[in-house]
Amino acid sequence: xxxxxxxxxxxxxxxxxxxxxxxxxxxxxxxxxxxxxxxxxxxxxxxxxxxxxxxxxxxxxxxxxxxxxxxxxxxxxxxxxxxxxxxxxxxxxxxxxxxxxxxxxxxxxxxxxx
Amino acid sequence: xxxxxxxxxxxxxxxxxxxxxxxxxxxxxxxxxxxxxxxxxxxxxxxxxxxxxxxxxxxxxxxxxxxxxxxxxxxxxxxxxxxxxxxxxxxxxxxxxxxxxxxxxxxxxx
Numbered sequence: 001x002x003x004x005x006x007x008x009x010x011x012x013x014x015x016x017x018x019x020x021x022x023x024x025x026x027x028x029x030x031x032x033x034x035x036x037x038x039x040x041x042x043x044x045x046x047x048x049x050x051x052x053x054x055x056x057x058x059x060x061x062x063x064x065x066x067x068x069x070x071x072x073x074x075x076x077x078x079x080x081x082x083x084x085x086x087x088x089x090x091x092x093x094x095x096x097x098x099x100x101x102x103x104x105x106x107x108x109x110x111x112x113x114x
Numbered sequence: 115x116x117x118x119x120x121x122x123x124x125x126x127x128x129x130x131x132x133x134x135x136x137x138x139x140x141x142x143x144x145x146x147x148x149x150x151x152x153x154x155x156x157x158x159x160x161x162x163x164x165x166x167x168x169x170x171x172x173x174x175x176x177x178x179x180x181x182x183x184x185x186x187x188x189x190x191x192x193x194x195x196x197x198x199x200x201x202x203x204x205x206x207x208x209x210x211x212x213x214x215x216x217x218x219x220x221x222x223x224x
Contacts, residue, residue: 033208033210044214089155103162103209103210
């Protein structure tokens with residue numbers, strides 16, 4: 001069981017470009033969460049998805065950010081027209097669902113916007 | 115005031131010492147998580163608890179729901195325990211909709 005896989009681990013983009021971050025949950029986990037850790041700040045919840053559904057996007061910035069978790073393939077966090085303030089570490093975590101007692105985190109994707 | 119407060123912010127200990135990290139929260143919760151973030155940035159979930167006490171190896175986590183307080187203890191600390199320890203709570207939403215503390219940076223000297 002490979003755990004939660006995130007890629008790319010490091011991504012450099014210029015202002016105005018798009019960033020796509022991918023997260024493959026643990027086998028058997030159907031719940032995915034995305035978090036952002038800005039430099040020198042704590043982690044913040046962004047969005048919660050189950051297969052083909054966004055369950056809670058209360059932590060997502062209103063513009064430029066979107067997330068999906070298709071029936072097949074990884075969950076994707078998409079940032080359009082990136083700005084320097086988007087530079088951060090983005091973590092995803094997966095969860096088996098009700099009754100499970102642990103979240104499993106990926107290693108994170110570090111986005112740098114030049 | 116943050117909804118999740120940790121203390122201390124920084125902690126330096128000698129190898130072998132008993133360590134306690136505290137977490138207080140001001141919201142109703144369904145569960146409290148202790149996480150470990152390594153110097154390389156990866157995050158490991160140590161405990162998820164909603165009552166009482168859990169133990170795993172040299173780590174012990176306790177929670178007092180009435181006092182809205184949790185502690186993480188490390189017995190016989192070792193330099194490899196050096197990391198940032200983060201307390202986070204699930205409050206009202208799903209398990210992973212977490213409110214995070216700012217973390218406690220632990221450094222264990224040999």
